[in-house]
Amino acid sequence: MNIGFLKTLFREKKLSLSHPRLLIYQELSNASSPLSPLEIYQNLLKKKKRVGLTSIYRSLELFESLGMVFKIAYGSSVRYKLCELENHHHHIVCKACGNVVELNFCDISDWSKKVTESTGYQVVDHQLNFYGFCKSCKPRTGGIQETEF
Numbered sequence: 001m002n003i004g005f006l007k008t009l010f011r012e013k014k015l016s017l018s019h020p021r022l023l024i025y026q027e028l029s030n031a032s033s034p035l036s037p038l039e040i041y042q043n044l045l046k047k048k049k050r051v052g053l054t055s056i057y058r059s060l061e062l063f064e065s066l067g068m069v070f071k072i073a074y075g076s077s078v079r080y081k082l083c084e085l086e087n088h089h090h091h092i093v094c095k096a097c098g099n100v101v102e103l104n105f106c107d108i109s110d111w112s113k114k115v116t117e118s119t120g121y122q123v124v125d126h127q128l129n130f131y132g133f134c135k136s137c138k139p140r141t142g143g144i145q146e147t148e149f
Ligand SMILES: [Zn+2]
Pocket: 069, 070, 082, 083, 084, 085, 089, 090, 091, 102
C-alpha cells in the first residue's frame, strides 16, 4: 500500500492522517518483516520520535479495521504487516517463523453460495487465513530416500 493510496483512503473515510499515524505507517512500510507495537515504538525512539505505545496500539487497530495491515498472533506476541495488496485478499502464515505471504486471489464464491443456501444469510464479507510452513521451514521428510532416488 503506497502513501498515495493511504491518503485517499483516509480522505474517503473522513479520518485524519495525523503525524503519529503517518510515522507508524512509514515504519511498517520500511520493515522487511512484521513488527510488534513495541518494535515500532523502539524504532521511532531511535529516530528521536516519541509516539506513545497506547497511540501505536490504537493506530494499529485502526489500520487493521481499514484492511491496511494484517495482524499475526504468533506465540504470545502480536505483529503487524503492512498489506501490499490494496484490494480484498488473503494471507498464508508460516507456523514456524511467522512469515506472511499475501495471496492475490480469492475463489470461494461456491462456498459463499453454500453459506447462503444453508443459513439464508446474504454474504457480504469474509475473512480466511491459511497456515503452513514456508519453503525454508518445511520439515524435510524422507530426505535419505530422496537422495538415493
Ligand atoms: Zn495483506
